[in-house]
Amino acid sequence: MAIVDTPLALRCAAEFIGAFLPFFSVGFNVLSGAAVFGGLSLATSLTVLTYALAGLSGANFSPAVTLALCTSKKLGGPGLDFGTSGTYIAVQLLGGLCSGLCFVNVFADSFRLGPGAGFSWVGACLCEFLYSMFFCFVVLNTTAARAYSSEGNQFYGLAIGAMALAASYAAGPVSGGLINPAITIGADLAGAGAGFGKSLIYAVFQLLGAAFSALLFKMVRPLDFDENETPRSRLISEMIGTFALVLTVGLAVLAKTPMAVVAIAGCLVAMVYALGDVSGAHFNPAVTVAVLVSGHDPDMIPKRAGYYIGSQLLSAIIAGWCFCLLHNGNSFVVAPGEGFSLAAAAVAEMFFTGLLAFVVLGVAVAPKTKSFQIFGLAIGFCVVVAGFSVGNVSGAFLNPAVSVGVAASGAGWSSVKTAVRYTTFQLLGGSVAGGLNYLLHSEVSAAGETTKLLGAA
Incomplete structure (x- = not known):
């Protein structure tokens, strides 16, 4: 997806908003007793914000997505350069932290990161890896593929929100279905009184999934990387x-x-x-x-x-x-x-x-x-x-x-x-x-x- 020639400061503002609001909505769902609708809130907020802000920043909203785009660029395909990626990731993490602090101040509570009841850390990390990979893979194929570089498409936001919906309710009971290091680290930092560190384990697997999604992207679209189909x-x-x-x-x-x-x-x-x-x-x-x-x-x-x-x-x-x-x-x-x-x-x-x-x-x-x-x-x-x-x-x-x-x-x-x-x-x-x-x-x-x-x- 082509990004409008927008000053970096405005692009960063768009990324901050996109990282802040979806997490903010999920936090209110979970902490107000309406957790069953948390995945729906995440999916719909991602969809509407992707449509609203994609023309400004590309609507990454997640360090995992940004890393996937950066990896794709390094592999010789479409994506983001290293410098822009680093700036985006810093802003996204700040947005996640600010969102976490907001609902912690409202509810005096935060997320409890870790595997769901009866599940192991191995299973939880594998879930985060797989669904981060699926999510970033969908983003790459619907927004970065050269097939849409000239005319684009109108379904990219629906696809991204739909994959977030799947991750929330399929991986959620096992790992929480967070799939976004900005949400993971933001929640952990906001509730640091309960001990910080578990988010880093999740974040590693989320980022690994993102990097692997770029490899899969190259495998299904070799023409985008100037290779024979x-x-x-x-x-x-x-x-x-x-x-x-x-x-x-x-x-x-x-x-x-x-x-x-x-x-x-x-x-x-x-x-x-x-x-x-x-x-x-x-x-x-x-x-x-x-x-x-x-x-x-x-x-x-x-x-x-x-x-x-x-x-x-x-x-x-x-x-x-x-x-x-x-x-x-x-x-x-x-x-x-x-x-x-x-x-x-x-x-x-x-x-x-x-x-x-x-x-x-x-x-x-x-x-x-x-x-x-x-x-x-x-x-x-x-x-x-x-x-x-x-x-x-x-x-x-x-x-x-x-x-x-x-x-x-x-x-x-x-x-x-x-x-x-x-x-x-x-x-x-x-x-x-x-x-x-x-x-x-x-x-x-x-x-x-x-x-x-x-x-x-």
């Missing part, structure tokens, strides 16, 4: 997006948070926006099958679809092991809800997976109906609809990769058998969606022949 970039994109999605599903469900559906949808929205122009952002074998059947993407031949599905399933299995490890070996089963039959659950999975795939085709693939700005939000809303509609019936997995990832996490043989059945009906739903989309985007000539509309007006 290979088919491998698309498969890496699918693996990253699927891993983030399955990990978020597992952590959010195991956390038993009422905001699980929102967190999962947020992760999908963020990753679709981040990687949609790289691989198509399928992250779901049923979607890949739907794209193949629809014929809208001439590059999606059976061989490539097979590679896509293989990469999605592999990363899903790794993600399943990961969320099981983070939750001390606990997992959950792939099974119908209490009081519902396997047949009812399978039909629910088929119908709502088909709905998801159909919407993906309509808003992101089909030439006559696709949107260039709202596609990620529409796809995420499908998860919200399904989660609230059939979550109690089937679990609303909607994705063979999620079914396989959960089953592979150690949920038991019964879970594996149900996952296979779910996968069958999910793929059937994707196939039906692809076929229906093919018919809807065809036209009948005078001779009665059906011709595909590949970009026809």
